[in-house]
Amino acid sequence: MKNPDGEFPLSTPREPAASRTGSPIKLEDASGERVAVIGAGPGGLASAMMLARAGAKVTIFERDGAVGGRTKTVTAPGGYKFDLGPTFFLYPRILREIFEACGEDLDEHVVMKKLDPQYHVVFEGGGDVRATPDIKRLAEEIAKIAPADAANVERFFSDNRKKLNLFRPILEQSFGKPTDVMSPAMLQALPMMRPLSTVDSDLRKYFADPRVRLTFSFQTKYLGMSPFQCPSLFTILSFLEYEHGVFHPMGGCGEVSNAMARVAEKLGVDIRLNQQVDQVLYENDKAAGIEVGGKREAFDAVVINGDFAHAARRLIPEKYRPRWKNAKLDKARISCSTFMIYLGIEGGVGDLEHHTILLSKDYERNIRDISECRIPEDPSLYVQHAGHTDPSMAPEGHTSLYVLVPVPNLRSKTDWKTFGPKFRDMIMKRLEKLGLTDIESRIRYERVITPADWEGEFAINEAATFNLSHDLGQMLYFRPHNRFGRGVYLVGGGTHPGSGLPVIYEGARITAKLLLEDLAAKRKAPRRFFSRKPAIAIPQPQT
Ligand SMILES: Cc1cc2nc3c(=O)[nH]c(=O)nc-3n(C[C@H](O)[C@H](O)[C@H](O)COP(=O)(O)OP(=O)(O)OC[C@H]3O[C@@H](n4cnc5c(N)ncnc54)[C@H](O)[C@@H]3O)c2cc1C
Numbered sequence: 193m194k195n196p197d198g199e200f201p202l203s204t205p206r207e208p209a210a211s212r213t214g215s216p217i218k219l220e221d222a223s224g225e226r227v228a229v230i231g232a233g234p235g236g237l238a239s240a241m242m243l244a245r246a247g248a249k250v251t252i253f254e255r256d257g258a259v260g261g262r263t264k265t266v267t268a269p270g271g272y273k274f275d276l277g278p279t280f281f282l283y284p285r286i287l288r289e290i291f292e293a294c295g296e297d298l299d300e301h302v303v304m305k306k307l308d309p310q311y312h313v314v315f316e317g318g319g320d321v322r323a324t325p326d327i328k329r330l331a332e333e334i335a336k337i338a339p340a341d342a343a344n345v346e347r348f349f350s351d352n353r354k355k356l357n358l359f360r361p362i363l364e365q366s367f368g369k370p371t372d373v374m375s376p377a378m379l380q381a382l383p384m385m386r387p388l389s390t391v392d393s394d395l396r397k398y399f400a401d402p403r404v405r406l407t408f409s410f411q412t413k414y415l416g417m418s419p420f421q422c423p424s425l426f427t428i429l430s431f432l433e434y435e436h437g438v439f440h441p442m443g444g445c446g447e448v449s450n451a452m453a454r455v456a457e458k459l460g461v462d463i464r465l466n467q468q469v470d471q472v473l474y475e476n477d478k479a480a481g482i483e484v485g486g487k488r489e490a491f492d493a494v495v496i497n498g499d500f501a502h503a504a505r506r507l508i509p510e511k512y513r514p515r516w517k518n519a520k521l522d523k524a525r526i527s528c529s530t531f532m533i534y535l536g537i538e539g540g541v542g543d544l545e546h547h548t549i550l551l552s553k554d555y556e557r558n559i560r561d562i563s564e565c566r567i568p569e570d571p572s573l574y575v576q577h578a579g580h581t582d583p584s585m586a587p588e589g590h591t592s593l594y595v596l597v598p599v600p601n602l603r604s605k606t607d608w609k610t611f612g613p614k615f616r617d618m619i620m621k622r623l624e625k626l627g628l629t630d631i632e633s634r635i636r637y638e639r640v641i642t643p644a645d646w647e648g649e650f651a652i653n654e655a656a657t658f659n660l661s662h663d664l665g666q667m668l669y670f671r672p673h674n675r676f677g678r679g680v681y682l683v684g685g686g687t688h689p690g691s692g693l694p695v696i697y698e699g700a701r702i703t704a705k706l707l708l709e710d711l712a713a714k715r716k717a718p719r720r721f722f723s724r725k726p727a728i729a730i731p732q733p734q735t
Pocket residue numbers: 230231232233234235236253254255256259260261262263276277278279280281282414467468469470497498499503530596650651657658683684685686691692693694696
């Protein structure tokens with residue numbers, strides 16, 4: 193398998209099962225069963241690693257020419273490097289454990305730099321906060337804009353520490369049957385979940401100044417949601433950043449995906465790039481293989497990592513997804529989208545921090561506009577200047593800038609072809625609020641990605657870049673299940689536990705565990721005397 197940075201090492205033989213290190217989730221061993229993984233995004237790569245480690249014969253099919261999905265780093269003409277999507281790498285612990293379970297050390301593959309300040313929040317209406325994981329300094333920063341609120345920072349952290357501890361077991365369990373919502377972990381966490389309260393209303397208990405609340409709530413945008421609607425449980429997002437750090441993987445977040453692919457290949461995974469899967473094939477109502485480029489291949493199980501609503505519509509016949517038929521997908525609540533500008537600039541950009549968030553004067557209206565499918569007038573935006581930390585992101589004397597603007601998904605019916613260039617110009621003007629007044633004439637490379645591109649080029653349903661919304665009606669048991677049907681499994685932001693890298697890696701553990709349990713149960717089941725006739729002919733690979 194090749195990627196733009198060169199060739200990955202050839203596969204090496206797998207160690208015997210006995211010498212494997214343990215993972216927090218106990219995985220059954222496989223014995224050479226064939227598993228197809230559709231998509232080499234973070235979820236697909238993580239599940240492939242664990243399945244191969246357990247002894248399955250895994251093939252990843254990826255429609256793109258590189259691994260990583262939305263989590264890849266691209267090198268543009270002129271040598272400018274850009275993360276395509278994720279730029280905040282949070283809570284590396286889960287991925288470290290997955291690497292360990294595969295006999296590898298994540299830190300030997302990728303250098304993770306902890307950022308301090310982890311980001312700079314600039315309020316258009318006045319004031320700013322350099323968010324630092326040093327709690328004393330953070331309280332001083334908060335005191336600059338809201339002295340009374342500074343005293344409550346510690347209490348917010350200590351309450352959220354408890355909340356995260358209670359919620360972690362829920363993120364780690366699967367939700368395949370209704371009674372799973374009554375698990376001991378759920379019952380224990382219930383009083384803390386406060387299902388009717390939102391992130392913003394929960395934060396009001398600690399902070400009176402709306403700017404302080406925004407500092408601890410804009411993170412709901414990682415889920416593509418508004419802090420005024422997002423369930424209060426998600427105050428743990430900002431807590432997670434302060435408690436466990438915001439990291440920059442040196443070379444970009446795509447380096448993490450490349451490292452995962454390298455380990456997967458070492459464990460024997462066959463990664464096939466530029467291979468778009470056209471459908472999942474069924475025999476006797478159980479997935480039995482896939483069709484790719486007109487060819488059929490037999491597999492014992494299929495894992496789907498492509499964007500859930502996009503992939504489900506195309507790959508799985510409706511009769512095999514009774515809870516997620518097209519009509520339901522059309523009505524499902526979905527996240528916002530993003531308008532992206534990637535700029536290669538000659539010269540520098542002063543002391544712009546690694547991550548800067550500009551929050552619009554009327555943030556609440558801004559968010560409402562997006563939720564109600566209107567383009568906001570003065571949008572909030574986020575700028576990544578990775579060169580602040582990592583000189584490899586641009587050639588010497590140059591700068592790579594990544595600009596992300598939350599916008600409505602394609603349900604807004606905006607014609608991005610005509611509106612995109614106007615919106616781009618307006619955003620360039622807004623960058624002046626961050627002191628970027630002189631960059632237009634120094635642009636040497638530019639790429640814009642509109643919501644229309646997210647759907648057309650990147651196979652994201654209705655350009656909902658953060659997947660199905662994370663409201664309680666679409667979470668846990670109500671989210672598409674990791675064990676999706678007979679022989680079909682889901683992994684990635686569209687299944688449980690949800691979107692965001694650490695959560696997706698955790699989901700990959702759940703999916704791998706369920707799949708390996710099912711394969712083990714099949715092996716132990718008594719063989720049928722009369723086997724049923726296959727409904728479709730799938731050539732069996734020669735082994
Ligand atoms: C702009 C943006 C910013 C984000 N920022 C962050 C952040 O800072 N931190 C964070 O934690 N998360 C962030 N996320 C969210 C999330 O972590 C990433 O989107 C993540 O990459 C999603 O992973 P995934 O496993 O769901 O698969 P994806 O990354 O969506 O990958 C799925 C893969 O499946 C492939 N595929 C689809 N259909 C087929 C098919 N039929 N055949 C073969 N291959 C197929 C696709 O090409 C793709 O490679 C961001 C997302 C976006 C879009």
